[in-house]
Amino acid sequence: MNLLKKLFDWIEVRVGASELVEKQLTGYLLPRNINAWYSLGSVLLFIFVLQVVTGILLLIYYVPDAEKAYSSVSHIMNNVPYGWMIRMFHAVGSNMMVLVLLLHMISVLFMGSYKKPRELNWLTGFMLLTLVQGISLTGYLLPWSQLSFWATTVATNSANAIPVIGPHLVEFLRGGKLVGAHTLGRFFALHVAVIPVAIAGLIGAHLFFLKRTGVSTPPFGQKETGNQWQGDSYRHEDHPGGIPFFPNFMLEDLRSISIYLALFFAVVFFNPYLFFPSSAFVPANPYVTPAHIKPEWYFLANYQILKIFPNELIGLAVQGAAMTFLALLPFIDRGKEKHPLKRPLFLACTVIGLLVWLALTVWGHYS
Template structure:
């Protein structure tokens, strides 16, 4: 069996050089020796995002985005479907966790000064990810179509009306009408399961590319020299000679 799997791996490796990718990007990808637990929050967020996608798709199996059926379909998931309650609460609590960890991630980056040049773009894409996460939470909140979600959405969208001149039109654009109703549900559903997850996935890709490209920042405290060597004239990959490999050392760290 192992031999057969080895053959398959070899077949792919000969064609794509996968072994090289693994050695270079994982084991050969060195992190500063004084890297700390706060550096793992990004990975935590990635895991939560994947879980949200999976539980979200499971909820989509039974959820009906119609004002007469939405609440009943959610009740059906909660009471009739085996483990439906778990899946739905996983999705709902997961969204809160996502924002909580996002804020922790943001604060750790802020306090360790990792956002400083040359990593401004990392911060900027991360900030847009925070906005998108808030947007996907808001649009998801309406979907159960209960009293809480209806009034919360009424209040949240009404806030846009305080913008001078275009405020009223903007509220109507958001709601798809003058009041929260069937068109609001359709719009929010489309944003929640279509546009926003796609945008978040793309932006996560950009965010990860940037981190791979510049190398991981050095924490401002810990064991070694922590001065920032970057002078700003040209691009330099921040190497960490003598650092610990991402895989397996950091990946499997407690």
């Protein structure tokens, strides 16, 4: 015990650990009315770490070569001890990451936490959403199955609709006229090096902005629910008399992560094939197109929109406009009120938007 204290003191006088703990953990106060939705950010961070760890483990056996990719994944699933589990953790985790990310964004929307001065938090979050979609799309090709091959063929082919640069863009994305070994090489590099580094950097920026602006106060259970920031000078939103991050909110975070894990394990161990159609287990064959190729569930709405519009370019433009509107929301919605029930127009638009997205997703699934 004495030795431990001596060691602690030795570190303390050198790095000032107590002060750091006081400032960043026990003395870091959060709003008293903070709720469980605020812990989704920590859940996402946990999922990202799990994805990186399982991804590194998969890299030990995965071979990014069109001739060997499918058999290497099959080897991981069938012969490597616990390989199936690592692969399922990674594949199911990628879907869960998108799901939790969407929930996190919806909670930020309803609590008005995207409003100034948090525009940069929102923008970095939105960029993270698109990068997570990008890393999922590039990862989809790597098993080199029928699903991988044809989903990527169709996805990259859609870029053809962009005037002038479309065909060049398709060739650039594929590394050739058709999806092939070069596409696999490109997507592999993007999936394991470029996008993860970009995501890690953006997570850092997102957390930096969070630390600098302070945690937003939820509008629920408050008398005053308007945005107090005047925009005249930098101000960190403090919460005197709030609850400490450690141990109180960290336990809330841990509870949310445990609930997430229960759900995650339930999918991995009971129905890991929830996200895999049977074409995901057939080696890629450029000469045989499977009858029904559908994108991942989170792209089904985009897929259905393209089917609805007679002109592919219009379909793409509508989606581009919707995405741009969402990205720039903090600059468009400049009202001070944060409580959703006091913002009927916002509430109606958001609920209708979510219902339309859900309806398009279901329609895309059954169409």
